[in-house]
Amino acid sequence: DAMLPWHYDLDNGENISVGDRLIRVQDICFTQKEVNDSFSHQQRPIMELIDNLLKGHTQPREVPRVRVAWHQGAFWSADNRRLYAFKHCNVDWLPVRVLRWDEQHEFEMKSKNGEKLRTEYAQRVHDQQRQAAAERYLTESRYRDYLARCTMMQWMFVVEMQGQVLPATIVKATPDGTFEAVVWNGQHHLLHPCLLPSQLWRNREVPEPQRLPAIDPGCMSYIVPSDLHSKLPRPWCGICGICVGSSSKDLKQHEQGHQGLFNCLDCPKKCKGSADLRRHSRKMSHRIPIQPEAQNPAISV
Numbered sequence: 348d349a350m351l352p353w354h355y356d357l358d359n360g361e362n363i364s365v366g367d368r369l370i371r372v373q374d375i376c377f378t379q380k381e382v383n384d385s386f387s388h389q390q391r392p393i394m395e396l397i398d399n400l401l402k403g404h405t406q407p408r409e410v411p412r413v414r415v416a417w418h419q420g421a422f423w424s425a426d427n428r429r430l431y432a433f434k435h436c437n438v439d440w441l442p443v444r445v446l447r448w449d450e451q452h453e454f455e456m457k458s459k460n461g462e463k464l465r466t467e468y469a470q471r472v473h474d475q476q477r478q479a480a481a482e483r484y485l486t487e488s489r490y491r492d493y494l495a496r497c498t499m500m501q502w503m504f505v506v507e508m509q510g511q512v513l514p515a516t517i518v519k520a521t522p523d524g525t526f527e528a529v530v531w532n533g534q535h536h537l538l539h540p541c542l543l544p545s546q547l548w549r550n551r552e553v554p555e556p557q558r559l560p561a562i563d564p565g566c567m568s569y570i571v572p573s574d575l576h577s578k579l580p581r582p583w584c585g586i587c588g589i590c591v592g593s594s595s596k597d598l599k600q601h602e603q604g605h606q607g608l609f610n611c612l613d614c615p616k617k618c619k620g621s622a623d624l625r626r627h628s629r630k631m632s633h634r635i636p637i638q639p640e641a642q643n644p645a646i647s648v
């Protein structure tokens with residue numbers, strides 16, 4: 348079975364790149380033996396988070412990211428209380444922030460101090476709820492895997508945006524478990540940079556979607572993803588469709604000739620270049636244009 352973007356090989360853990368991504372909760376170790384029963388921040392009880400996760404009122408993605416680092420053959424957590432809650436609630440794949448062990452002093456410190464802290468909640472409590480939560484998280488994981496296998500299937504999905512149901516083509520699955528999709532709003536092709544699986548629904552009006560040629564989505568979008576630049580020998584201008592200069596600095600300079608095109612569609616933000624706009628849209632989950640309006644759409648309807 349093909350590797351999906353969030354899959355990883357524990358035998359080659361040192362090769363897993365840093366940044367935001369999914370990691371299986373079962374693969375993350377505690378750096379401390381026991382955890383306190385409340386969060387240091389505002390003294391919120393850990394039980395509150397557990398309750399909300401079990402009831403589905405809180406999604407793991409809405410909780411501040413657990414920081415993990417690879418060290419001596421395993422992933423270790425710097426946020427043991429949150430990890431405890433996720434483990435207790437049978438969360439399957441967890442959005443985490445992967446850091447280098449050496450870059451965050453807390454990992455070394457926590458693993459050394461061995462401080463005794465209280466744990467009041469045994470695994471026994473909420474047996475039934477935990478089972479239900481496990482099934483729910485498993486269903487989510489399966490749906491995410493299914494979506495990843497449906498990239499470049501033309502208008503296979505719909506998304507709801509600002510009261511409209513719009514057809515969408517998934518163009519990329521990210522290691523963070525989110526999806527980049529091209530959305531058609533009736534007038535323009537837009538790129539949504541980080542859709543959650545729960546935002547993507549099967550489009551009933553396209554029972555047999557066509558698979559689009561497997562072109563790199565970066566080449567059909569003028570907001571070029573940063574990972575494309577690591578693959579290409581020279582930076583790429585998606586507006587001109589050509590390689591530009593030899594460094595990202597050259598591209599920035601080149602893009603000054605395309606002023607007025609790097610604008611967010613969901614807020615008044617205007618950016619100086621494609622990199623800034625992509626960063627903005629990913630951070631805010633705002634839609635950005637997939638290509639300048641003057642050009643023909645890369646995907647025909």
Ligand SMILES: [Zn+2]
Pocket residue numbers: 584585586587588601602605
């Ligand atoms: Zn250009």
Ligand SMILES: [Zn+2]
Pocket residue numbers: 611612613614615616627628631633
């Ligand atoms: Zn915006």
